[in-house]
Amino acid sequence: MKKVIALVVMGFTASLIAGDLTGTVTLKGTAPAEKEITPLKEDATCGKLVSGTPKTTHYVVGAKGELANCVVIIKGVPGAKSTGASAAPIVVDQKACIYNPHIFAAQTGQKITVKNSDPVMHNVHTSPTAAGASEFNTAQMQGAPDLSLTLDKPESFVKFKCDVHPWMFAYCTVVDHPYFAVTDKDGKFTIKNVPAGKYTVEVAHRKAGTTSQEVEIKADGGKAEFTLEAK
Amino acid sequence: MQENRFNPWLHRYAVLVALCALGLIAIGGLVTSHGVGMAVPDWPTSFGYNMFALPFSLWLTGGVFHEHTHRQWASIVGVLVVILMRWVGGRKACKPLLIIGGVELLVGFALPLLGAEWKGGGYFLSGIGGVVLLAGIVWARNDPAPGNLPKLGWSAFWLVQLQGLLGGLRVVLDAHVFAGTKLGVVFGIFHGCLGQLFFVLLCIIALMTSRWWLERGVSKDESAVPDATPRGLLIATTALIFLQLILGATMRHQHAGLAIWDFPRAHGQWWPDMSDAAIQQYNATRSEVVAADPITAAQVGLQMVHRVGAVLIFSAVAVCFMRLRRSADVVLRRLGLGWLLLVLAQAGLGAWTIWSNKAADVATLHVVGGALSLVLGFLISIIALRFNFRCCTGGQNLASNAA
Numbered sequence: 001m002k003k004v005i006a007l008v009v010m011g012f013t014a015s016l017i018a019g020d021l022t023g024t025v026t027l028k029g030t031a032p033a034e035k036e037i038t039p040l041k042e043d044a045t046c047g048k049l050v051s052g053t054p055k056t057t058h059y060v061v062g063a064k065g066e067l068a069n070c071v072v073i074i075k076g077v078p079g080a081k082s083t084g085a086s087a088a089p090i091v092v093d094q095k096a097c098i099y100n101p102h103i104f105a106a107q108t109g110q111k112i113t114v115k116n117s118d119p120v121m122h123n124v125h126t127s128p129t130a131a132g133a134s135e136f137n138t139a140q141m142q143g144a145p146d147l148s149l150t151l152d153k154p155e156s157f158v159k160f161k162c163d164v165h166p167w168m169f170a171y172c173t174v175v176d177h178p179y180f181a182v183t184d185k186d187g188k189f190t191i192k193n194v195p196a197g198k199y200t201v202e203v204a205h206r207k208a209g210t211t212s213q214e215v216e217i218k219a220d221g222g223k224a225e226f227t228l229e230a231k
Numbered sequence: 232m233q234e235n236r237f238n239p240w241l242h243r244y245a246v247l248v249a250l251c252a253l254g255l256i257a258i259g260g261l262v263t264s265h266g267v268g269m270a271v272p273d274w275p276t277s278f279g280y281n282m283f284a285l286p287f288s289l290w291l292t293g294g295v296f297h298e299h300t301h302r303q304w305a306s307i308v309g310v311l312v313v314i315l316m317r318w319v320g321g322r323k324a325c326k327p328l329l330i331i332g333g334v335e336l337l338v339g340f341a342l343p344l345l346g347a348e349w350k351g352g353g354y355f356l357s358g359i360g361g362v363v364l365l366a367g368i369v370w371a372r373n374d375p376a377p378g379n380l381p382k383l384g385w386s387a388f389w390l391v392q393l394q395g396l397l398g399g400l401r402v403v404l405d406a407h408v409f410a411g412t413k414l415g416v417v418f419g420i421f422h423g424c425l426g427q428l429f430f431v432l433l434c435i436i437a438l439m440t441s442r443w444w445l446e447r448g449v450s451k452d453e454s455a456v457p458d459a460t461p462r463g464l465l466i467a468t469t470a471l472i473f474l475q476l477i478l479g480a481t482m483r484h485q486h487a488g489l490a491i492w493d494f495p496r497a498h499g500q501w502w503p504d505m506s507d508a509a510i511q512q513y514n515a516t517r518s519e520v521v522a523a524d525p526i527t528a529a530q531v532g533l534q535m536v537h538r539v540g541a542v543l544i545f546s547a548v549a550v551c552f553m554r555l556r557r558s559a560d561v562v563l564r565r566l567g568l569g570w571l572l573l574v575l576a577q578a579g580l581g582a583w584t585i586w587s588n589k590a591a592d593v594a595t596l597h598v599v600g601g602a603l604s605l606v607l608g609f610l611i612s613i614i615a616l617r618f619n620f621r622c623c624t625g626g627q628n629l630a631s632n633a634a
């Protein structure tokens with residue numbers, strides 16, 4: 001009985017001791033060249049919203065290889081469950097006929113708000129492939145109210161696309177707990193309030209693939225550096 | 232014989248309908264090439280509007296232009312085919328058309344009673360029924376066209392409606408999955424392939440309404456020297472082309488972009504590596520401009536089969552051409568040459584599709600070239616089956632007339 005009580009107390013205490021996991025993801029090697037999105041420039045309406053010809057953003061890499069748009073997920077956090085229903089919405093904007101952000105992550109059940117800041121109709125079409133997940137496909141006129149949707153099954157890189165402007169696409173990784181982040185343009189990420197412990201942390205980039213490592217998070221947090229190789 | 236009387240206006244009209252069907256294939260090809268099949272997410276309504284009342288401002292928006300134009304054009308082709316059916320069916324077609332049109336009209340009006348979601352479909356069916364009914368009550372009391380033309384007309388009549396329904400289901404059922412496959416993909420492939428057969432059927436009607444066909448007659452002279460026309464080879468080659476078109480439609484409707492983007496090599500090799508690591512590598516290094524799905528080993532394999540198929544088809548058509556060159560009939564010789572040149576151009580368009588990174592207009596030209604290659608194969612085969620082209624040493628036309 002004493003052992004059980006001790007274990008419960010230890011577990012409770014550990015859950016109270018939480019720190020932030022911070023780190024950086026770096027790309028080793030040279031990323032493939034991005035392509036010009038010529039259909040955007042050639043479109044009668046969208047072409048007027050941009051100066052020059054925008055390029056694809058499959059690899060967003062800093063001068064020292066800092067890799068943006070990587071989804072970092074901590075695996076196996078005890079008792080972790082989705083807080084998506086009460087979390088702040090993720091906001092995705094369709095601006096200048098491009099999805100912004102291109103890569104994002106959300107919890108299951110978390111509201112995703114899709115704005116249309118363009119003077120043209122778009123079509124928001126999600127393509128989840130997880131069993132039981134259903135597609136969302138709705139036209140959004142210019143000036144129309146924001147669309148709101150949720151993704152309810154965990155899945156990596158669910159595609160969002162505009163069928164009206166097929167060069168417009170983005171990806172959302174859906175996680176069933178709050179311990180994840182997406183790297184910024186400096187390749188940095190922060191995952192807040194992670195219960196102390198040893199975990200496997202996985203990094204996934206849509207093109208460069210995945211990598212993982214064991215990381216210990218203490219009361220004062222933890223750090224992790226990841227490297228992905230350009231294919 | 233009145234039965235075989237040539238009607239120049241009927242023939243011209245049949246040619247016009249066939250050309251419109253080719254145009255429809257081209258626009259449908261553009262829809263798939265641009266990846267905008269779901270730009271209008273509802274059917275038969277368009278963004279909730281009656282299909283024929285969509286505001287121009289929406290029609291001209293991005294991919295909506297291609298998809299909605301395809302729907303409008305298809306409606307026109309549907310009406311043209313009903314008229315063609317009435318024409319070749321003659322006055323005997325009036326009664327069946329009245330019945331079919333009446334039933335479609337009534338069912339169309341009844342469907343909305345099942346629920347609001349049936350409203351659009353019901354009104355669409357009512358519209359079709361109205362056109363069919365109108366065709367049944369037109370005053371013209373013309374004789375049926377000769378031979379099998381009324382039957383072919385009825386086939387086109389049903390096929391155009393089935394094709395329209397498949398096109399609609401491709402949109403409506405896009406998100407549904409059956410046996411691990413999206414129904415939108417399945418219906419898209421069926422829709423693409425049936426469209427090709429529909430075009431073939433209309434070209435056959437155009438051929439059979441021509442003066443050349445009607446006045447040539449049929450050779451049934453059993454005592455004649457067996458001719459050298461390679462009928463079996465012609466049919467087999469045509470079937471091979473159709474299989475190739477099914478492969479092409481499957482590749483296009485998976486919306487994964489180019490599974491192999493170099494030619495004549497494939498991912499730098501004569502036969503590409505299709506291991507998991509290699510596929511991962513291909514996906515990692517390609518910079519897709521449009522929202523293409525990741526490629527799979529099956530898709531790489533499919534393109535390789537398509538390439539091998541192209542070689543086989545070219546070889547088979549070349550053999551057909553060599554055999555047809557020995558034919559005494561100048562028409563067959565010319566058709567054989569035309570087929571060879573068309574398949575050659577089609578192979579070039581296939582290569583250009585890859586070199587252009589699947590530029591929409593080039594890929595669509597490739598689709599149109601495929602349709603024409605299939606049609607020519609069908610027409611040559613039918614001509615060879617219909618007439619007895621006896622071989623001779625001279626260049627004269629020895630195809631005999633039964634009369």
